[in-house]
Amino acid sequence: REDACRTRTGNAPENLATLRHIAVNLLKQERSCKLGVKSKRLKAGWDESYMLKVLNI
Secondary structure: HHHHOOOOOOOHHHHHHHHHHHHHHHHHHHHOOOOOOOHHHHHHHHHHHHHEEEOOO
């Protein structure tokens, strides 16, 4: 299964890396709670209102 993963071919790896960098930068910019990036990522996954705050929506 892993060998058939399409995210390893073409431009997909670079595109996913770019999206990950954008996500990490948005989490670093969010200053309402004093947590690390890992904790902010988990909180954004659990709390939709926090995720919208991180995305500036």
